[in-house]
Amino acid sequence: MMSSAQNDAITRVGKGTPAGELLRNYWQPVALVEELPDVRPVRAVRLMGQDFVVFRDEQGRYGMLDRDCPHRGADLAAGRLEAGGLRCAFHGWLFDVDGQCLSTPGEPVGSSLCKRVRQSAYPVIEHSGILFAYIGKGEPPAFPHFDCFAAPKEYTFAFKGLFECNWLQALEVGIDPAHASFLHRFFEDEDVSASYGKQFRGASADSNMPITKVLREYESPEILVSPADYGLRLIAKRPIDDEHTHVRVTNVVFPQAFVIPMSAEMTITQWHVPVDDENCYWYAIFTSFGAPTNKQQMREQRLELYELPDYISRRNKRNQYGFNVHEQLTETYTGMGFDINVHDQWAVESQGPIQDRTREHLGTTDKGIIAYRRLLVDAIEKTQAGEKTLMVIDEEAAAHLTGPASIDGIAPAERWDEYWKEADASRRAAAPWPAPKA
Known part of the structure; x- marks a missing residue:
């Protein structure tokens, strides 16, 4: 059983908090590239309870500064x-992007004040349509050579969405393989040919069986959890019959991302990034091993649910997530529509702004969550001791972190472990871009 103090230590992210100090040692997604348009590319962002402004200057350089002007505290996000x-x-x-003061026009001619003023500035780098910033101390870690970063931009698509709850409970839904059989259960299967851009709609790899049928009819997976250089690998096995087993391979990338299969050709790498203690954004990179991504179609699909400029779900706690009792009786398990992001949002927001883990009772299917929390607590303790933590890596180590494999398919029952490795290798070999071996 977890105490309130332990729950606070792993959830709260302000400056000086145990989890907040840990997460500041990693690159964090802060904006989509599309949020900085050609006309005035300036965006206010909030990260772990701190306020910043992200911008792109006239030379195309990205920068992130503290939001309050060091003169008298006005909002730089309203600047020119x-x-x-x-x-x-x-x-x-x-x-400028480095925080150097270039001009103090109200000062007398010859004033040296400008040379003595500097605004706090933070490194920003773009990867696959997402801007990542580093607000920690010292040198930032290198980026692993994962598929989402290795693929050409034509084969990726990035998006985000707001969850009104703590980052940790939002992350934990993605490392829980068992919930999909219930939370994402559809009572009828759709035409899998119309599944592009939608999770849990296509057929499992190497079969004609819709994943919706797998989840609905085989609801009790065996879950295997193993350590990996990047965090954890999770495998959910669902026996179909004496000769076949459904295998789903997902990954936890420390400290706060996961990699999961979306379809036979596409994976999702998703981060849960704290806005503050009680809100977070999910940022996702969709990576295609087949054809280039249809960015327009995928964006239009998501904008049917998410409202700009803050990427807030149109179905939310203020309208009961669109709950319809007739739908719950006849079409879906939740009665909250067919978008699984809404299902996930309801599940994690219904736990409260910060889940009270002193009241939970974990079961066998929570193996992945238990293993992740152990990694998190260990890393927090190492951070407090001034020690290096998992995935704080240099370029040499980053070059060896590829993949990771993420597969959803029907395997021969006796060769399920070989199957997912072979399926991953086959997909990489056929990819139109040089997908490195996982």
Whole structure:
């Protein structure tokens, strides 16, 4: 049983908190590239209870600064992009992507004040349509050579969405293989040919069996959890008959991401990023091993649910997530529509702003969650002791972190372990881009 103090230590993310200090040692997604348009590419962001402004200057360089101007605290997110930086609208002080003050126009001619002023600035790098920032101390870790970063941009698609709850309970739904048989249960199967861009709609690899049928009819998976260089590998096995087993391979990438199969050709790498203690964004990179992604179609699908500019779900706790009693009786397990993001959102937001883990009773299917929490607590303790933690890596180590394999398919019962490895290798060999061996 977890105590309140232990729950606080692994959930709260403000400056100086145990989990907050750990997470600051890693690159964090802060915005989609599409959120910085050609006309005035400036975006206010909130990360782990701190306020920043992200922008792209006239030279195309990305920067992230503390949001309050160091002069008298006005909002730099309302500033003007000009003269090589971001200019505060209050008194015209100008800052570049490195936080250097370039101009203090109200000061007397010859004033040296500008040279003595610097705004806190943070490294920003773009990968596959997402802007990542580093707000920790010292040098940031290297990016692993995972598929989502190795694939050409034509083969990726990025999106995000807001969950109004703590980051950890949002992350834990993605490392729980058992919930899909219930939370995402559909009473009838759709035409799998119309499944593009939708999770849990296509057929399992090497079969004609819709994944919706697998989840509905084989609801008690055997879950295997094993350590990996990047975190954890989870395998969910669902025996179909004496000769066949459904195998689903997913991964936890420490500290707060997971890699899961979306379809036979596509995977999802998803981060859960704290806005503050009680809100988080999920950021996802969809990676295709087949044809280039149809970004327009995938974006239009998601904008049917998510409302700009803050990527808030149109189905949320204020309208009961669109609950329909007739649908719950006849079409879906939840009665909350056919988008699994809504199902996940209801599940994690219904636990409260910060889940009270002192009241939970974990079972056998929670193996992955238990294993992840142990990794998290260990890393927090190492951070407090000034020791290096998992996935704080250099370029040499990053080059050896590829994949990871993420498969959903029907395997020969006696060769299920060989099957998923062979299926992953086969998909990589056929990919139109050089997908590195997992």
